[in-house]
Amino acid sequence: MLFRIGNLIKTRIFLDHCNFISLNCKKCYADVVTNKAGPLDGIRVLDLSRIIAGPFCTMILGDLGAEIIKIERPQIGDESRNWGPPFIKGTKESYYFLAVNRNKKSVCVDLKSPKGQKVIHDLAAKCDVLVENYVPGKLNEFNLDYDTIKHVAPKLIYCSITGYGSEGPYSKRPGYDVIAASVGGLMHITGPRGGEPCKVGVPMTDMATGLYAHGAIIAALFQRGRTGLGQKIDCDLLSTQVSCLINVAANNLNVGLEAERWGTSHSSIVPYESFPTSDGCYITIGAGSNQQFKELCEKLDLPHLVVDERFCNNEMRVKNRKILIETLRNRFKEKSLEEWCALLQDSSFPNGPINSISKVMADPHIKHINLIKEMEHPSGEKIRLVGPPVKFSDCRNEISLPPPCLGQHTSEVLKELLDYSDVEIQSLQNCGAIS
Structure with a gap:
């Protein structure tokens, strides 16, 4: 009985698939089974x-x-x-x-x-x-x-x-x-x-x-x-x-809050922005919880900020944004981007460098996941493109034809x-x- 029900379910899935694609049904079904499609x-x-x-x-x-x-x-x-x-x-x-x-x-x-x-x-x-x-x-x-x-x-x-x-x-x-x-x-x-x-x-x-x-x-x-x-x-x-506009729209529709420009910072979370480093580069960090803020202060060797009542929770940090951000900016200017990235790489709070596009394309993680694809254009020239960012376990999502x-x-x-x-x-x- 279970075998028959299983076959009926498989048959229904197959028929639904054929109706969905409408073309070359048998071929498509065979390709899906063999993970070629x-x-x-x-x-x-x-x-x-x-x-x-x-x-x-x-x-x-x-x-x-x-x-x-x-x-x-x-x-x-x-x-x-x-x-x-x-x-x-x-x-x-x-x-x-x-x-x-x-x-x-x-x-x-x-x-x-x-x-x-x-x-x-x-x-x-x-x-x-x-x-x-x-x-x-x-x-x-x-x-x-x-x-x-x-x-x-x-x-x-x-x-x-x-x-x-x-x-x-x-x-x-x-x-x-x-x-x-x-x-x-x-x-x-x-x-x-x-x-x-x-x-x-x-x-x-x-x-x-x-x-x-x-x-x-x-x-x-x-x-x-x-x-x-x-x-x-x-x-x-x-x-x-x-x-x-997500939360920006919701804030306006429900409490009449008019949004502003915040640069790289966040209107509701502090600290959550980019900071200049000693070599003229930038690093972006975020601390959305008290625990993350505590860890950030420890990494930056600024333990006194953790016990300061002005920064005891996110609401207070938003209220006292100006003085906190000024303190953090001064600290980040003391080291290079490379030094900060090495120091913060194992942190639980989010952080990362602001990369140039050339650095993005040469990033070791981007290379590891093989996101950049090379192919031959009809003109005969080799071209490189950013490939599909989504992967499937049992079917293909890839470049099959050049532009x-x-x-x-x-x-x-x-x-x-x-x-x-x-x-x-x-x-x-x-x-x-x-x-």
């Missing part, structure tokens, strides 16, 4: 996005095993291809583009052309997911909006990534990371104490939106496994940014996926619908 192997994504948020989302899906067909404008491509220097040697392919476009096939289609639109419809019917990041309403002009596409591909998950969503007074505005970070408050709380607002060094709002989108797509695929139907997903930069050259896979995809003949492809090229 990514968790999204068999899922095909039609990627109409460009710049960062959308491509970051589809890159993650590609790392997880999905097949990504990236649609680009003929002759021009994704705008970020030109965002250099630096460029790959002998090309006009920017490293900016390479950073978020691995594991993709590039297909050039003119979305303004009726024949190009027909190509997209044909591709949508063969795909599980479509991702786009046009201003709301723009794809209506090309017959590529959700209401049109869902009739062509009713099982398709259609994910729109926009600046402000599909409704509301800002909905027609184009979306940019730094603007969403401005309107959404991130820049208001980022920067030195008493100084000007600062943007984060990388487009965190774009990337957070891409992460939200990739999670939502996977959830919608599971939902499709139950209903057999696709649906539309709306992700936008502003909503993402506001959701990422593509513009239009590199156009003929291949149209032939192999859509069964277009050489004559049809040549005709589409002649009229400019593809390139």
Whole structure:
């Protein structure tokens, strides 16, 4: 009886998996059993996005095993291809583009052309997911909006990534990371104490939106496994940014606390910031409990701070922040960064150096976990990229394809996926619908 129940459970899991991936079920099941597949192997994504948020989302899906067909404008491509220097040697392919476009096939289609639109419809019917990041309403002009596409591909998950969503007074505005970070408050709380607002060094709002989108797509695929139907997903930069305010938003909504810029320090925990060392470098430390604070003072040979009533708990340390931080800063300036790192490396409280990017890439831990991957670009040049940060025990999450050259896979995809003949492809090229 137990054996039969076990077989029924395994059968149900297998059927659910087949329904989820919808393509190449037997092969995918065999690959999963032998640990050869990514968790999204068999899922095909039609990627109409460009710049960062959308491509970051589809890159993650590609790392997880999905097949990504990236649609680009003929002759021009994704705008970020030109965002250099630096460029790959002998090309006009920017490293900016390479950073978020691995594991993709590039297909050039003119979305303004009726024949190009027909190509997209044909591709949508063969795909599980479509991702786009046009201003709301723009794809209506090309017959590529959700209401049109869902009739062509009713099982398709259609994910729109926009600046402000599909409704509301800002909905027609184009979306940019730094603007969403401005309107959404991130820049208001980022920067030195008493100084000007600062943007984060990388487009965190774009990337957070891409992460939200990739999670939502996977959830919608599971939902499709139950209903057999696709649906539309709306992700936008502003909503993402506001959701990422977490405790800052909660403090304001519930007690009216207006946030400030704190530099590297923390509004609610002291000490929790970066300190300059004698060699002009910086070390960051945090002491969120009384025990950690006690240990920090012992490591710094400042035992008198532990028994000082002004610093007896975190509330008092926040209240007397200025004098405590001044004392700690003076102490940290007495040794070099290397000396402090050696002294504090076995501490229970969090601490670490502020590394340059070169030091990050050469860090022994980063090397040990093999996070940096090297591959050959289609141009023949060797390139290195930061690989997927998540590991699975029983499936793959890895780089399988280097970032593509513009239009590199156009003929291949149209032939192999859509069964277009050489004559049809040549005709589409002649009229400019593809390139």
